[in-house]
Each structure stands twice: as structure tokens, then as C-alpha cells.
Amino acid sequence: MAAREKTSRLGAGTTMAQVAERAGVTKMTVSRVLRHPEKVNPETRERVSAAMAELGYVANRLAGSLNAGTSGLVAAIVPTLRHSLFADTLEGISDVISQAGLGLFVSSSDYRSDVEENQIRSILERRPDALVLTGLTHTKAARDLLRNFGIPVVETWETDDDPVDMIVGYSNREAAHAMTVELIRSGYRRIAFVNGPMESNERARHRAEGYLAAMQEAGLSAPPIHVVHHDAVIQPETGAKAIRVLRQQPGIDAVFFTSDVFAVGAILACRELGIDVPSQLGIAGFHDLEVGRVVSPTLTTVQVPAMEMGRKAGHMILARLAGRKLPSRRQDLGFSIISRESTRRGH
Amino acid sequence: MAAREKTSRLGAGTTMAQVAERAGVTKMTVSRVLRHPEKVNPETRERVSAAMAELGYVANRLAGSLNAGTSGLVAAIVPTLRHSLFADTLEGISDVISQAGLGLFVSSSDYRSDVEENQIRSILERRPDALVLTGLTHTKAARDLLRNFGIPVVETWETDDDPVDMIVGYSNREAAHAMTVELIRSGYRRIAFVNGPMESNERARHRAEGYLAAMQEAGLSAPPIHVVHHDAVIQPETGAKAIRVLRQQPGIDAVFFTSDVFAVGAILACRELGIDVPSQLGIAGFHDLEVGRVVSPTLTTVQVPAMEMGRKAGHMILARLAGRKLPSRRQDLGFSIISRESTRRGH
DNA sequence: ATACAATAGGATACCGGTAACACGGGAGGA
DNA sequence: TCCTCCCGTGTTACCGGTATCCTATTGTAT
Numbered sequence: 208m209a210a211r212e213k214t215s216r217l218g219a220g221t222t223m224a225q226v227a228e229r230a231g232v233t234k235m236t237v238s239r240v241l242r243h244p245e246k247v248n249p250e251t252r253e254r255v256s257a258a259m260a261e262l263g264y265v266a267n268r269l270a271g272s273l274n275a276g277t278s279g280l281v282a283a284i285v286p287t288l289r290h291s292l293f294a295d296t297l298e299g300i301s302d303v304i305s306q307a308g309l310g311l312f313v314s315s316s317d318y319r320s321d322v323e324e325n326q327i328r329s330i331l332e333r334r335p336d337a338l339v340l341t342g343l344t345h346t347k348a349a350r351d352l353l354r355n356f357g358i359p360v361v362e363t364w365e366t367d368d369d370p371v372d373m374i375v376g377y378s379n380r381e382a383a384h385a386m387t388v389e390l391i392r393s394g395y396r397r398i399a400f401v402n403g404p405m406e407s408n409e410r411a412r413h414r415a416e417g418y419l420a421a422m423q424e425a426g427l428s429a430p431p432i433h434v435v436h437h438d439a440v441i442q443p444e445t446g447a448k449a450i451r452v453l454r455q456q457p458g459i460d461a462v463f464f465t466s467d468v469f470a471v472g473a474i475l476a477c478r479e480l481g482i483d484v485p486s487q488l489g490i491a492g493f494h495d496l497e498v499g500r501v502v503s504p505t506l507t508t509v510q511v512p513a514m515e516m517g518r519k520a521g522h523m524i525l526a527r528l529a530g531r532k533l534p535s536r537r538q539d540l541g542f543s544i545i546s547r548e549s550t551r552r553g554h
Numbered sequence: 555m556a557a558r559e560k561t562s563r564l565g566a567g568t569t570m571a572q573v574a575e576r577a578g579v580t581k582m583t584v585s586r587v588l589r590h591p592e593k594v595n596p597e598t599r600e601r602v603s604a605a606m607a608e609l610g611y612v613a614n615r616l617a618g619s620l621n622a623g624t625s626g627l628v629a630a631i632v633p634t635l636r637h638s639l640f641a642d643t644l645e646g647i648s649d650v651i652s653q654a655g656l657g658l659f660v661s662s663s664d665y666r667s668d669v670e671e672n673q674i675r676s677i678l679e680r681r682p683d684a685l686v687l688t689g690l691t692h693t694k695a696a697r698d699l700l701r702n703f704g705i706p707v708v709e710t711w712e713t714d715d716d717p718v719d720m721i722v723g724y725s726n727r728e729a730a731h732a733m734t735v736e737l738i739r740s741g742y743r744r745i746a747f748v749n750g751p752m753e754s755n756e757r758a759r760h761r762a763e764g765y766l767a768a769m770q771e772a773g774l775s776a777p778p779i780h781v782v783h784h785d786a787v788i789q790p791e792t793g794a795k796a797i798r799v800l801r802q803q804p805g806i807d808a809v810f811f812t813s814d815v816f817a818v819g820a821i822l823a824c825r826e827l828g829i830d831v832p833s834q835l836g837i838a839g840f841h842d843l844e845v846g847r848v849v850s851p852t853l854t855t856v857q858v859p860a861m862e863m864g865r866k867a868g869h870m871i872l873a874r875l876a877g878r879k880l881p882s883r884r885q886d887l888g889f890s891i892i893s894r895e896s897t898r899r900g901h
Numbered sequence: 902a903t904a905c906a907a908t909a910g911g912a913t914a915c916c917g918g919t920a921a922c923a924c925g926g927g928a929g930g931a
Numbered sequence: 932t933c934c935t936c937c938c939g940t941g942t943t944a945c946c947g948g949t950a951t952c953c954t955a956t957t958g959t960a961t
Binding site: 248263265266267268269271272273274278280286287289291294295297298301305310311312313314315328329330331332333334338352355356443468471475496500501503512514 | 610611613614615617619620625627634635636637638640642644645648652655657658659660661662675676677678679680681699702703780788790815822844845847848849850861
């Protein structure tokens with residue numbers, strides 16, 4: 208009589224053994240019905256299926272995963288979910304991997320590589336099938352951990368010659384360079400650059416390099432880079448503040464922001480301050496967010512393949528998990544300069 | 555000599571037994587060093603820690619989870635990640651639960667409850683500690699599954715008297731009602747309503763109800779509701795298209811869109827068509843996205859607590875997992891009407 | 902010197918599946 | 932009639948941890 212003590216509660220409590228007992232078979236046969244139905248006699252299969260339905264059986268993947276040594280999980284670490292940027296990348300990953308039955312595990316690191324390292328440690332304990340990281344800035348410990356662990360790792364949002372494993376993105380250096388060249392081409396000369404904190408984030412650093420290189424190549428002197436504080440949330444007000452500071456400096460005729468959000472805040476501030484954009488001041492952003500298409504004047508910006516990076520990362524992972532060799536560990540998806548009204552200077 | 559065959563590869567391959575052998579103890583002692591270090595002699599602890607470090611040991615949480623019957627995972631299903639709305643909610647959840655050592659599993663259902671049902675099935679196989687859903691529209695099978703399964707479930711983005719388990723959100727009906735009242739108060743009379751597809755989504759349905767109720771209460775006749783197609787991605791162009799259709803109808807003096815994205819597209823379309831907002835046409839949106847603060851005229855909208863719903867959901871889950879009883883299974887976080895230029899009619 | 906408790910660590914069983922192999926019985930060929 | 936082979940199912944062991952119980956040793960009070 209103790210043999211069927213748990214029969215009353217459905218779902219979570221039901222095990223394969225209980226289903227088996229009910230169907231008058233062993234759990235191995237139940238397992239076969241789920242994994243290799245063709246190997247089971249149709250009548251038996253029918254009985255087992257009925258038993259599963261009656262008991263509301265839900266397989267426990269944890270057990271199978273333990274056996275297989277793998278979890279069917281792809282983990283992704285993004286700096287933040289608060290802006291659609293990285294969420295787009297996640298959507299791309301999710302789209303692709305879910306078709307292969309893999310799930311997406313997400314954490315956000317708040318742009319801090321020490322936090323990221325801890326998250327990686329904790330994630331690896333879950334034995335993910337693969338890991339997607341944002342950017343190249345990881346602690347040494349994190350890199351070592353990942354290299355030793357041996358699962359596919361995809362870095363995103365940048366290109367690099369020496370990724371931990373694979374990489375898909377675009378060149379932030381070239382993108383910032385191209386935008387700076389575009390501003391110069393439009394007739395701006397004293398171009399300020401407003402950037403995120405560079406020490407914790409190679410994307411910001413590379414963009415600064417691209418900007419400085421372009422200025423130098425054009426024989427222009429670059430005003431000091433204006434760095435927004437890490438704690439300054441990515442919001443328009445931060446861009447507005449930058450404008451108020453930069454207008455003190457003489458002769459600035461354009462400002463290149465590394466986020467559209469900042470740039471849009473700047474445009475609004477200019478409107479209030481009576482600074483005409485683009486004739487008195489050119490303004491450019493980065494990322495091609497919707498806000499930039501909607502402000503007036505519309506915002507010149509760099510379009511980046513946020514979603515496409517996610518898809519590509521997903522495909523690279525699937526290929527590797529399927530044992531296929533990739534033509535290259537590096538995928539440069541490029542970027543586009545979108546020239547709009549905010550830099551369209553009347554010549 | 556077969557006893558140490560796997561010693562060469564670090565990381566993924568290393569098991570507790572290998573660490574134990576190296577430290578000259580049993581795996582039970584290694585386990586204690588990780589779970590209850592105070593119960594282990596400091597010298598032994600030291601030796602074990604050294605062995606773990608040398609072998610690059612990474613615990614396998616799958617095994618522990620199997621034992622515990624729980625995975626340390628909170629799963630969340632959102633309609634899409636493509637707009638920051640739901641990503642904000644995820645960030646809120648993640649913030650809160652990660653402090654309790656729980657991880658976030660994400661999937662997106664593309665607003666389809668049949669897809670959602672499949673995702674729930676697949677998610678339950680991973681034995682999540684809790685589940686967060688968006689909205690109330692779930693298949694019957696999905697509800698039954700969840701009720702039987704017994705884990706904490708939080709529905710979000712709506713209020714309701716009869717949630718599957720817990721719910722945190724705001725009333726879409728009241729929000730749409732309040733906005734409609736606000737439009738009427740501003741002097742608009744023939745107010746059109748542009749909505750997402752209502753059959754698959756109770757949020758859309760409730761908003762329509764709120765709108766219709768407010769119109770009726772004011773003794774106004776409501777023009778037919780304009781429904782955008784499910785496949786019409788949430789993008790400004792869809793709003794622009796709606797304007798082109800609605801201007802055919804005589805006398806419309808305001809349009810209430812259920813997304814800021816649409817509303818902003820409408821504002822841009824009006825600019826092109828030479829329709830003055832707000833004097834010829836009032837326009838209101840929903841969600842309070844950044845775009846709405848940036849267009850000109852700035853957009854009147856309904857602000858919803860996207861991130862706060864996530865945080866609250868996280869807290870409810872943690873409370874329940876800790877065995878604490880909640881004061882209520884329902885949390886109404888409210889909304890705010892943000893009145894801006896797009897409905898500020900010169901009286 | 903004896904008894905008893907506290908401390909440290911080992912032995913065992915178990916979580917819920919699945920791979921690998923074993924086995925009985927019927928079909929087909931020599 | 933006997934040997935094989937195949938089909939359908941059962942048996943066993945194992946995945947990598949952890950709870951529980953047990954033993955050995957040391958310390959302490961009587």
C-alpha cells in the first residue's frame with residue numbers, strides 16, 4: 208500500500224517510475240516512449256502515453272542533463288537590459304537557438320567585468336552548452352576559465368584578432384572613424400567627442416581611438432574627450448548636460464556622442480539654448496535608435512547590427528555544437544553611417 | 555593506472571571525486587567544503603581548496619539540482635524582446651532574484667499563446683523555481699499545467715481577480731479609460747482608437763473596453779476601432795499608415811494609440827500631411843517611451859511601471875520561496891497619465 | 902579509570918533519468 | 932529440426948552531487 212503514496216498530486220511530483228508502474232512497464236520503456244518511440248510496440252506506447260497523461264507527467268530534464276553532462280542552455284551576459292540595444296541581440300540569439308531546442312539564460316553585468324567574472328563562474332556551474340558575451344573586456348580569470356572549460360564562447364559587439372573563442376560584431380574603431388570623417392566631410396572642424404567611461408569598456412576605448420585617428424589624419428586638433436560618469440544612466444539629460452559644459456569651450460562646431468540617447472538629449476538642449484542644429488552645431492550619435500529618427504532635426508548616427516549579431520552568434524553556436532567547422536571564428540557584420548539632418552550643414 | 559585518466563583536462567571534465575582523490579579525502583568532504591565549510595577541519599579544508607584550484611574544478615549544479623528537485627532558475631516569458639518595454643521588466647526581475655542566487659531563463663512568445671503553452675511545457679521540464687508570465691491570455695492547458703505544477707507563478711502587465719497564482723501590474727482598462735477621459739477633458743470629441751489585435755491579447759482588449767466605456771460615459775459615439783495587423787511590427791510606419799486611413803473619416807479630432815511607437819509615427823505623418831498636432835488633431839500614446847519625450851510636439855501618454863513590475867514579481871517570488879506568506883496575491887502598481895503637447899489644445 | 906559528548910570524516914543510498922547490454926520468443930533459412 | 936537474427940522489453944550501472952547515518956578519535960567531567 209505504500210507503493211502509490213504520491214499518486215494524488217499531479218505534475219511536479221510525478222516521476223517516470225510512477226508512470227511506468229501505472230502502465231505496467233519499467234521506466235526504461237517510458238524513457239523510450241519519449242526518446243525513441245519507434246522502438247516501442249505501438250500498444251505499449253499507447254498505454255504509456257495514457258499513463259503520462261493521466262498523471263500529468265512532466266519529464267525532468269535535470270536528470271537527463273546530468274547524464275548527458277550538458278544542459279541545453281545557452282547563457283548570455285549583457286551589460287544591461289534597460290536599453291533595447293542588447294535586448295535586440297538577445298532576441299536574435301533566442302530566435303535561432305530555440306529552433307534547436309536550446310533555452311536562453313540571461314544575466315546583466317552592469318558594464319562591470321568583475322561582476323561578469325562572477326556571473327561566468329556561476330553560469331558554468333549550470334553547464335551551459337555555450338556562452339555569449341558582450342564585448343572583449345573580461346578579467347584574466349574569466350578568460351582562463353572559459354578557455355579551459357571548452358564550451359563555445361561568442362564575443363559580440365566588436366571585432367578582434369584574438370577572441371576567447373569566436374566573435375561576431377563590427378569595428379567600433381572604424382565606425383567612430385567613419386563618423387568622424389563624415390563630420391569632417393560635412394564641413395565641421397572642431398569636433399568634440401562625448402564618450403562613456405573607457406577603462407571598463409573596450410568599445411568606448413576603440414571609438415575614442417577611431418575618432419582621434421580621424422581627427423589626426425585630417426590635421427585637426429581634437430578637443431579633450433568628454434567622458435560621462437559610469438553612474439550617469441544612459442538618458443537624454445546626460446547629453447544635455449554635456450552640451451552645457453561643451454558650449455563653454457570656444458569654437459566647438461560639432462559633437463559626436465557615443466549614444467543616440469545622449470545625442471537626442473543634446474539636440475533638445477540646443478533647442479532650449481537657442482543653438483541651431485546643424486548650422487551652429489552638428490550633432491551625431493551612435494546605434495540608430497528610434498529616438499534619433501524622430502527628433503527634429505533627425506539624428507545622424509551609426510547603425511549597428513544589434514539583432515543580426517545575436518542571430519549570427521546563435522548560428523555559430525549551433526554549427527559548433529553540431530560538430531561542423533566554421534569557415535572563420537570571426538564575423539565582421541559591419542555598420543552603416545546614417546546621415547540625417549543633424550549634420551546637414553548648409554554649405 | 556586507469557585511476558587518473560582525466561586529470562589532464564581542466565574545468566568541465568573535473569568532478570568532485572577527482573578533487574577528493576587529489577586531496578586524499580572522499581567526495582563528501584569536498585562537498586562539505588563547498589556547502590558547510592565550518593564543519594571541516596581548517597587543514598583539510600585548505601588541502602581540498604588547493605586541489606580544487608589546481609584542477610580548475612567547477613561544481614556541477616545539475617547534480618545538486620537533481621537532488622534538490624529544483625534548479626535555481628526563474629523563467630520568464632515575454633511577448634518580445636524587441637522593444638525595451640518587456641526588457642525593462644526582465645531587468646527588474648533579474649535585479650531582484652540574482653541577489654538570491656537565482657538565475658533568469660528567458661523566452662519570447664511573439665504574442666502567441668499557443669507558442670507560450672509549448673514554452674511552458676518545455677520550461678517546466680527544467681524545474682524552474684518560479685515562472686513569470688506576461689499578461690493573462692494563456693491556453694487552458696497552460697493554466698492547468700501551471701496550477702498542477704505548484705511553483706509560484708506571477709502574471710504581469712495587468713490586474714485581475716482570478717490570476718493563475720499571483721499577479722502584479724496595473725489596469726489596462728482603467729489606463730485607457732483615464733486617457734480617454736483626459737482627451738475629452740482637453741476638448742476632443744471624436745476620438746479614434748488604434749489598437750493591437752484583441753483576440754490574442756487581453757491587454758489590447760481591456761484597453762478597448764476602457765476607451766469605449768469612457769466614450770459612452772461622456773455620451774460620445776466611438777468611431778470603429780482601428781486594429782493594426784499582428785504582423786505589422788511595432789514601428790512608427792504603422793502609426794503613420796493609420797493616420798492616412800483615419801483622415802478619410804470625417805471629423806476625427808484625436809487619435810489614441812496603444813503604443814507610443816505608433817503615436818510617434820502618427821505625429822511624423824501629420825507633420826508631412828500638414829495636419830497640425832494638437833490643434834487639428836490630438837494624439838496620445840501608451841507606455842511612455844523615450845521617443846515620446848523627444849518628438850515635437852511631445853507626446854501625451856500613459857506611463858506604466860515596466861521595471862517596477864519586474865522587481866515586484868521578483869520580490870513576490872522570493873517571499874514565496876522563503877515560505878513567507880504574502881499580504882496579497884495581487885499587486886496593482888498603477889499608471890500615470892502624462893499630459894504633454896500633443897493634446898494641449900489651444901482652448 | 903570510565904563514561905559521554907563533541908568533532909571530523911567516511912559509507913551508503915538516493916535524486917530521475919538514460920546508455921549499454923541481456924534476454925526471451927517468434928520468424929526465416931539451411 | 933536447429934540455428935540465427937530481430938524485436939520488444941527488462942536489468943544494471945552510472946551521471947555528479949548531497950542528506951543521513953555511522954564510526955573513530957579526542958577531550959572532559961566524574
